[in-house]
Amino acid sequence: MRHHIILRVVAKLSIPFIMLYALYVQFHGDFGPGGGFQAGVIFGAAFILYALIFGLDNALKVAPMNVVTFFISIGLLLYAGVGVAALFYGGQFLDYGVLASDSVSGQHLGILLVELGVGITVAAVMIAIFFTFADRGR
């Protein structure tokens, strides 16, 4: 893909906007369509586009496999951690109401953290699966 200059320039221009859109979908999932899963897939798609245009070696320099594997676990730990933190604050497992001073803002905080965990894990899993598939063919 090195000599396809249109593809390279367009990819360089659009990858930051794809990531920004993924962040927008993640954090506006409360007020419109969106949420963790969609945002994670779109964020993973930005990395996959980079790997398609600039080669797998450059993509592995940007996102090494052990970092991606680390992020797969971090999202799930964040989700379960919010549930266990609710236990420490005196409520039941995954009871977000006890996480803040009043029940509604506790629910809001809990939903935000939980969707963030979902987004991180889904993005990392999509990137890891694509890199594994591409690595097999080399």
Added chain:
Amino acid sequence: MDFFVGHYNYWIFVFLMMLGFYVVVARGNLVKKIIGLNIFQASVFLLYISIGKVFGGTAPIIIEGAGGSPVTYSNPLPHVLILTAIVVGVATTALGLSLVIRINEAYGTIEEDEISEMDLEP
């Protein structure tokens, strides 16, 4: 006639379901089987979401009605279930495709009858 108008979309979804089912059962190529499984799953999702639709309703995002009048929304519960099902479907597809790659490396082919022939020979 009312019965036909109210039910024909379910029958079309059953037809799509049977097309996917036929691909899974009758074709021998493993990648095509996985694509048929995806068609089957997709038509089941369409069936569920169409059960939750309410005439005159809108997307289940709470908005202020005009002048305080109540707004009807479509049923949000099938949306939640199908969201989970779509993501589980793609996880299954990814694992199935990686298994197909390994089978291809071990046997050299992805046609089901050739693989069972190779397995049966001593």
Added chain:
Amino acid sequence: MINIVLLAFLAIISLAIVRIRNLFAVVMLGGIYSLLMASIFVILDAVDVAFTEVAVGAGISTILMLGTLALTTSREKIPMHTPLLPLIVTFITGAMLVYGTWDIPAFGDASAPANLHVAPYYLERSMVETGVPNVVTAVLASYRGYDTLGELTVIFTAGIGVLLLLGRRRETPASASEQKVAASGGTGRSDPGKETASDDGGSASKGSAT
């Protein structure tokens, strides 16, 4: 009423997927199928589901299948005989399903039992209890948060599974067939000398391939 044109397109594309033997074209048709499904979801007021379907179906699923086609063949074999038994089984299953849809309430009925049980409770109470306008996100993350934890675990397991299956450096075909021959020659004989020899051959070829 769902748009007749979209449903007709869906049926035509499904028939094309069944009949076409060039797998690259079949994968592309699968992407178009996913896009049409997302349009039908938008017509049915399921915006979250449409978003997820288009991102996952037309995006990730198409990419992974193209990757698989790059690593395996890209044409399907001509079927040798007409599959009569699968056709009969499909017809019988379809007839039973159509008989099952006879009693489903008509499409769009607001008084159907599916719309009467917990859905009004979620629609009324989600703004009061969670302060989140998107009811689907509130139900997914708060009311049914335990199911979403299970779903996240499923994605995690799929990622780990793919990493385990395809993560190691692939063996060259020569070493793979040598291991197969050694394994089939070693079973049925309890000669320890032969088994250690085949083990050494296997590990040596693994070492040369990495």
